[in-house]
Amino acid sequence: MTAENSPPNLVAHVLIEALPYIRRFHSRTxxxxxxxxxMIDETLKQSFARDIVLMKLVGINPIIVHGGGPQIGSLLKKIGKESEFIQGMRVTDAETMDVVEMVLGGLVNKEIVNLINTHGGRAVGLSGKDGGLIRAQRLQLTRPGPAEQAPEIIDIGHVGEVTGMDSALLTLLDGADFIPVVAPIGVDENGTSYNINADLVAGHLAQTLGAEKLILMTNTAGILDTQGNLLTGLDEAQVRALINDGTLHGGMLPKVECALQAVRNGVKAATIIDGRVPHAVLLELFTDSGVGTLIHNGADRSSSP
Incomplete structure (x- = not known):
């Protein structure tokens, strides 16, 4: 059933349910x-863009941070360069970093900007190099060595971690009704560029800006228990218990740690949502049930308005 042929009472119910959430998030980041x-499915891309435009129109200040790993891998393959991963991170030499900047800061970023603008928004594309937004340093991975020896330090090149942020440019854009779209590229004091995990950049931005909410889009329903049921309304103690008993493991761990760090440092709530659901962002923000796992700091125990 489409919006055009939905019963009027259903439309009214949806609007009434959304109203207190619109009020709660008005003027918030x-x-x-x-x-x-x-980012890949055409229908989902269109619904995401409409969600972001609607958020801005009702007075919310959305800031988008995007990834682009598959697109980077595809271009590297086309130019005959093999991708190597260590502990889930792409080894990034100087040549690979040039490709990363071209794909993230150029192709992917501008596609998202164009998509939002096509649906009536005023998006502006940025990388962390613009306005000194993201300060970074080289990320050092370690691998345990033999007994009684120091861990081995692994150099994976131009892969970075956030050391600081200057949000002045984002604040300026928000105040002028623009929608910032940020590619997760940072720079150190010597001008060296680094590719940074987009979840980590989003979490740091949310903390720096004192955001009301951090939303991490994934290809899963959220945090599931051992029976496959969706869990939500979790505080740090509950999440730690799920990690300790093995329920939470693998690729979900970095996202969960990012969400925990955000709420520990002032973000009201973080949600891991199912990006495979059309209009997932709006459903998470403006409905009672949401579409993912809410993680809070223990004081604010729900996403209720």
């Missing part, structure tokens, strides 16, 4: 990490 299927 919501940081959205955009990635996964929502």
């Amino acid at each position: 919501v940081v959205v990490k955009y990635g996964g299927n929502a």
